[in-house]
Amino acid sequence: MPAREVESYLAQLLHATPESLHPIVDKFQRYYDRKLWHQLTLAVFEFLEHPDSKPFQVDLFTNFISDFQAKLDKLRLAQIGVKVSKEITPESQDHLKFLIALKDKIPVAEHAQAHAYVLASLAHGKLLFADVLGSRADLEEAGKLLEGVDGVDRSVNAAFYEVKADYHKLKGEYAPYYRHSLLYLACVDIESDLTSKQRFDRAKDLSLSAFLADSIYNFGELIMHPILDSLKHTPEEWLRNLLFTFNEGNIQKFDSLTPLFPKEPILQQSFPFLRQKICLMALIEAVFRRKPSERTLTFQTIAEETQTPLGEVEHLVMKALRYACPCYVITGLRFSFAFA
Numbered sequence: 001m002p003a004r005e006v007e008s009y010l011a012q013l014l015h016a017t018p019e020s021l022h023p024i025v026d027k028f029q030r031y032y033d034r035k036l037w038h039q040l041t042l043a044v045f046e047f048l049e050h051p052d053s054k055p056f057q058v059d060l061f062t063n064f065i066s067d068f069q070a071k072l073d074k075l076r077l078a079q080i081g082v083k084v085s086k087e088i089t090p091e092s093q094d095h096l097k098f099l100i101a102l103k104d105k106i107p108v109a110e111h112a113q114a115h116a117y118v119l120a121s122l123a124h125g126k127l128l129f130a131d132v133l134g135s136r137a138d139l140e141e142a143g144k145l146l147e148g149v150d151g152v153d154r155s156v157n158a159a160f161y162e163v164k165a166d167y168h169k170l171k172g173e174y175a176p177y178y179r180h181s182l183l184y185l186a187c188v189d190i191e192s193d194l195t196s197k198q199r200f201d202r203a204k205d206l207s208l209s210a211f212l213a214d215s216i217y218n219f220g221e222l223i224m225h226p227i228l229d230s231l232k233h234t235p236e237e238w239l240r241n242l243l244f245t246f247n248e249g250n251i252q253k254f255d256s257l258t259p260l261f262p263k264e265p266i267l268q269q270s271f272p273f274l275r276q277k278i279c280l281m282a283l284i285e286a287v288f289r290r291k292p293s294e295r296t297l298t299f300q301t302i303a304e305e306t307q308t309p310l311g312e313v314e315h316l317v318m319k320a321l322r323y324a325c326p327c328y329v330i331t332g333l334r335f336s337f338a339f340a
Contacts, residue, residue: 006064007029009063009064010029010064013059013060016056017052017053020050020052021050021052024047024050025047027046028040028044028047028064037068037071037072040068041072044060044080045080048083048084057083057084057087058084058088060084061084074110074111075113075114075117075153075156077102077106077114078114078117079117081105082117082121082159084098085121090128091128091129096122096125096126102118112145112146113145113146113156115145116141116145116156116160117142117153117155117160119138119141119142120139120142120159120163121159121163122138123136124166126138127167127170130170132170135163139160139163139164143160146160154187157183158184158187158188158193161180161181161184161187162184164180165180165184169205174208174209174210174212174213174214174216175215178206178209178213178216178222181202181205181206182225185225190226196230199230200236202227202230204236204239206227207228207231207243208239208264211243211270211277212267212270212273212274214273217277219243219247220247223247228243238257245278246277246278246281247281249278249281249282249283249284249285249286251282258271276316276319279307280306280320282306282307283305283317284320286302286305287320302317
């Protein structure tokens, strides 16, 4: 775009925007004229972060940023484009078209992780259209690209793990959702990067996935994470209490909380599984709280510790052995557990 046209566009933008944005628009002209691309990039981010800029972001990208995009760091361009895309109705085809065009502006050969960053956003957009296969293809491509990059930017990892978690949530895959959500949270500052609603929703979804995943029997990482504080002093605080109850293997507390299960139909529907899970965790807790020399338990002891019928003890122990990974020896009616 000729310099005169840029000047004309910025004059129109200055006229259209509220006064709160005028100092930033003035920076656009000043930095563009002097070809100070780094400073101009920072000014663009300042503009996009301003709450008054939302109605003007797409137009700014189309008519101004696109003019000097070749001068920008490709990851910065990807971050700017993805942020602007959020101002396009997510359920519209225009949203996907914008991201596809952005992806094409950032070839893999020029910046693999920037390309992967846009792919992750595109995968999220496809999830909104229930295009699970298309989303999975984009996530697989992005994952392969990031495997070959040393020192992936935190924002790229965050975007990738967030969409991976959303993908598994849509498919009802609790363990992968749990794992990728925690990876996502490790890449963000939950206080500055997430709204209070996002923190609450993430804490609730993580809690439900921990309960319902058939391969998760250690809640330590979640229990120690500050995201759980988002459930305090809310109607869902009982989910937080239930997490601690499972982690303790406390069957009595579990029974006291079961009247609340109808508040979450998925928990009510999964009650037989959850009852077996708390019994299994009670068994694991019973073993670990004993001295190594005392970890020989009779069927009767296990039945009492886990409130399990005697005839179901062997099945419960087999599940414990599978998930707690001990070596064991069966001697008559006695089990000897040797934990690594």
